[in-house]
Amino acid sequence: MDADKKRLQKELMTLQLNPPVGIKVNGDHGSSLTTWYVEMEGATGTLYEGEKFQLLFKFTNRYPFDSPEVVFTGTNIPVHPHVYSNGHICLSILTEDWSPALSVESVCLSIVSMLSSCKEKKRPPDNTFYVKTCSKNPKKTRWWYHDDKV
Amino acid sequence: MASTSESEGQKEGDDPEDANKSNPSQDGTFECNICLDTAHDAVVSMCGHLFCWPCLHQWLETRPNRQTCPVCKAGISKEKVVPLYGRGNAKQEDPRTKVPPRPQGQRTEPENNGPFQSFNWGGDGGFQMSFGIGAFPFGLFASTVNLGGPRLPGAQPGTPQFEEEQFLSKLFLWVAILFIFWLLVA
Incomplete structure (x- = not known):
């Protein structure tokens, strides 16, 4: 098994056995493991x-040397100043601040935390x-990370 | 365009209890922070984070001009990680046969604190001193006393280099004499 598959398998097992509050990985990923759907809930009190x-x-x-491509999908895209209505997320750890010590779990927690610190629901x-103009892959966008308050 | 830099949730490895819960048979303390497996050909960074050397090397290659520790983002480099040598790894193949080799361990000589050890005449036993009048570059009145110190060996007599050195020393002698003469006259 390749190193990337092995690590994904490990992460999947950890997440299924011991998921953080409000985060759930969908069970069926096929054998490739290259596409995951993760359900998450907005934190209480936010x-x-x-x-x-x-x-x-x-x-x-x-x-894990290359960051995963992460977007919101499905019917409910959160209304948040850093989340576009097509599901793209402006979050530095998804591109230039990515580190191989991060994981699916830590990315999910970062996104929950990003939503939680929001004071006003609005689009960017x-x-x-x-x-209208962006690429389908958010990693091809040249993000400009300027607002670290939300 | 709008964005955030969230501080990442550092989970794995930080909480041994957590690691044990998810992986009851294993202790997560010695897992590589990149492949999440037990570290092999292990190296540890100055900030104390453990990696397999092949994993860390690949990460350093990924961002050669911004090498940071994957866990804490401290500066990191090949020279600044320490390899860990456990006992009983004789069965393992030599890590140097794999690409990339692990960096060498660094060994410093013990310090010798005997008396007068650091007080060394001229570095190699000779006694050297010089004194002079005048500011650079007019330090022509400077004289040099050089006793017993081994000088750089000059060229052997007869070689073209020897001839050249003789010529140069004569030339500079004449320049010095002319300069002194000019100073006396002026």
Whole structure:
């Protein structure tokens, strides 16, 4: 088994045996393990309490040296200043601040935490333009990380 | 365009109890932070984080101009990681046959604190001193006393280099004499 598959297998096992609060990995991933769907709930006491979201993870065979491609998918995309209506997330650890010591679990927790610190539900100011012009793969976007408050 | 830099949730390896819960048969303390397996050809960074050397090497190659520790983002480099040698790894194949080789362990000589050890005349036993008047570059009145110190060996007589050195020393002698003469006249 290749190193990337082995690590993904390990992560999957850990997440299924011992999932963090509000995070659930869908069981069926086929044999390839390159596409994961992760269910997550908005944390209690935040603007997203009671909402359910779905994240789509795609891994290349360079994982974990290469960051996974992570987008919100499904019917409910959170309304958040760093989440575009097509599901793309502006989060530095998904591109330039990625580290191989991060994992699916830590990415999920970061996203829950990003949602939790939101004070006002609104789309990014350039949402319409971005959604019209962006690539399908959010990793091809040149993100400009400037706002670390939310 | 809007974004955030979330501080990552560092989970694995931080909490041995957690690791034990998910993996009851194994102790997570010696797992590589990259492949999450028990570290082989292990190295540890100055910040104390454990990796397989092949894993860490691949990460350093991924970002050659921004080499940071995957766990804590401290600066890290090939020279600044320490290999760990456990006991009883004789059966293992030599890690150097695999690419990339592990960095060498560093061994410093014990310090010798005997009396007068650090007080060394001229470095190699000779006694050297020089004194002079005048600011650079007019240090022509400087004289040099050089007793017993081994000098750089000059060229052997007869070789072209010897001739050249003789010529140069004569030339500089004449320049010095002319300069002194000019100073006296002026």
